[in-house]
Amino acid sequence: EVQLVETxxxxxxxxxxxxxxxxxxxxxxxxxxMYWIRxxxxxxxxxxxxxxxxxxxxxxxxxxxxxFTISRDNAENTVYLQMNSLRSEDTATYYCxxxxxxxxxxxxxxxx
Amino acid sequence: xxxxxxxxxxxxxxxGQSVSISCKSSQSLVASDKNTYLNWLxxxxxxxxxxxxxxxxxxxxxxxxxxxxxxxxxxxxxxISRVEAEDLGVYYCLQGTHLPYTFxxxxxxxxx
Numbered sequence: 001e002v003q004l005v006e007t008x009x010x011x012x013x014x015x016x017x018x019x020x021x022x023x024x025x026x027x028x029x030x031x032x033x034m035y036w037i038r039x040x041x042x043x044x045x046x047x048x049x050x051x052x053x054x055x056x057x058x059x060x061x062x063x064x065x066x067x068f069t070i071s072r073d074n075a076e077n078t079v080y081l082q083m084n085s086l087r088s089e090d091t092a093t094y095y096c097x098x099x100x101x102x103x104x105x106x107x108x109x110x111x112x
Numbered sequence: 113x114x115x116x117x118x119x120x121x122x123x124x125x126x127x128g129q130s131v132s133i134s135c136k137s138s139q140s141l142v143a144s145d146k147n148t149y150l151n152w153l154x155x156x157x158x159x160x161x162x163x164x165x166x167x168x169x170x171x172x173x174x175x176x177x178x179x180x181x182x183x184x185x186x187x188x189x190x191x192i193s194r195v196e197a198e199d200l201g202v203y204y205c206l207q208g209t210h211l212p213y214t215f216x217x218x219x220x221x222x223x224x
Contacts, residue, residue, distance in 0.1 A: 044215055044216075044218050045153075045204055045218075046215070047206075061113075061211075061212035099163065100164075100172040102161050102163075105160055
């Protein structure tokens with residue numbers, strides 16, 4: 001059974017950093033692209049980042065480019081999202097996803 | 113960025129009724145590899161999103177065949193035949209052809 005478990009969320013002040021982790025199981029992690037998607041409270045979905053199988057290629061929308069960094073450790077079956085210079089508009093539930101499977105999400109609140 | 117226009121924003125249905133949701137993109141979603149990366153997802157109340165359909169019409173594993181996807185280029189439709197209670201929630205279309213990947217605003221399917 002595919003499982004994606006996100007951790008690392010919480011309350012953080014504007015301008016500070018936070019690193020999310022997503023541990024995967026139930027599939028050959030190193031064979032799949034991985035994604036982060038977020039959902040602000042009561043709002044729709046926004047794609048945040050993608051990473052290819054070996055971590056050599058990463059992609060971001062302009063809203064997070066230069067502030068967020070996606071990475072992966074195929075030995076640990078884990079994908080990360082390093083979030084720097086956080087803003088109030090980054091407040092959202094962050095989901096890790098692989099094709100049809102999504103994690104349960106982790107809440108990030110950016111507030112002073 | 114590709115704008116995904118999803119209609120209607122909400123639908124009120126009776127169990128057993130059939131419904132259709134439209135998703136129109138501002139650009140053709142045919143990729144250079146000739147595939148069309150248009151997905152449909154369902155977010156049930158209080159749950160993470162789940163992909164139902166990928167590449168316009170391919171059902172993910174375990175998705176009932178009451179769901180079907182169709183369309184091409186810039187015009188796509190999700191049809192649910194004989195709606196069941198477990199189908200209620202918010203449906204999103206997602207294009208994965210052009211960066212940044214973009215979602216429709218969602219269609220909320222509710223019980224009449």
